[in-house]
Amino acid sequence: MSSDQQQKTFPVSWEQLHRDAKALAWRLVAEGPWQGIAAITRGGLVPAAVVARELDLRLIDTLCIASYDDRSQGEMRIIKDVPGDGDGWLIIDDLVDTGRTAQAVREMMPKAHFATVYAKPAGRPLVDSFITEVSQDTWILFPWDMELQSVPPIIHTSR
Numbered sequence: 001m002s003s004d005q006q007q008k009t010f011p012v013s014w015e016q017l018h019r020d021a022k023a024l025a026w027r028l029v030a031e032g033p034w035q036g037i038a039a040i041t042r043g044g045l046v047p048a049a050v051v052a053r054e055l056d057l058r059l060i061d062t063l064c065i066a067s068y069d070d071r072s073q074g075e076m077r078i079i080k081d082v083p084g085d086g087d088g089w090l091i092i093d094d095l096v097d098t099g100r101t102a103q104a105v106r107e108m109m110p111k112a113h114f115a116t117v118y119a120k121p122a123g124r125p126l127v128d129s130f131i132t133e134v135s136q137d138t139w140i141l142f143p144w145d146m147e148l149q150s151v152p153p154i155i156h157t158s159r
């Protein structure tokens with residue numbers, strides 16, 4: 001979805017992200033045991049750290065993939081992958097949107113369990129576990145992309 005079609009935003013605080021990543025860990029503990037985690041950089045790094053702590057996993061690798069420049073998706077760049085077919089492994093990312101990243105990752109690690117904290121409808125069929133769904137026209141704002149600042153009163157922005 002192009003940036004001008006992204007009307008709504010869904011800001012997520014550090015506390016909310018921690019809570020949601022722990023909820024994901026509760027779901028995943030029931031499906032284990034797991035050999036290790038492949039975190040999809042960069043967005044999957046923080047949720048992967050929370051899940052690794054809760055599941056007491058110490059073997060953590062990275063799948064380095066980038067496709068968005070600001071809010072527009074371009075060509076997918078696979079910078080680093082993980083050896084093996086993913087058997088017994090968890091793959092963790094922050095979200096699925098179009099599902100293109102998830103599709104590429106599934107081809108690389110077909111036996112892994114793919115888990116995200118958030119999911120949009122187009123990507124949802126490609127994840128095995130997720131916690132919260134948001135609509136396709138919503139842009140999720142993560143705490144590492146935000147800072148506190150003042151905003152004008154609603155009355156000045158609603159007309």
Ligand SMILES: O=P(O)(O)OC[C@H]1O[C@H](OP(=O)(O)OP(=O)(O)O)[C@H](O)[C@@H]1O
Pocket residue numbers: 040041042043044065066067068069073093094095096097098099100101102123
């Ligand atoms: O389902 P898709 O439409 O493929 O989008 C989802 C991917 O997009 C974002 O990563 P991005 O490529 O922006 O890199 P980043 O994690 O380094 O921010 C997000 O972290 C997911 O990995």
Ligand SMILES: Nc1nc2[nH]cnc2c(=O)[nH]1
Pocket residue numbers: 068095096097138139140141142145
């Ligand atoms: N931060 C952020 N990155 C994305 N990459 C693809 N979709 C999204 C989104 O909704 N929010």
Ligand SMILES: [Mg+2]
Pocket residue numbers: 040041042043044065093
């Ligand atoms: Mg990412």
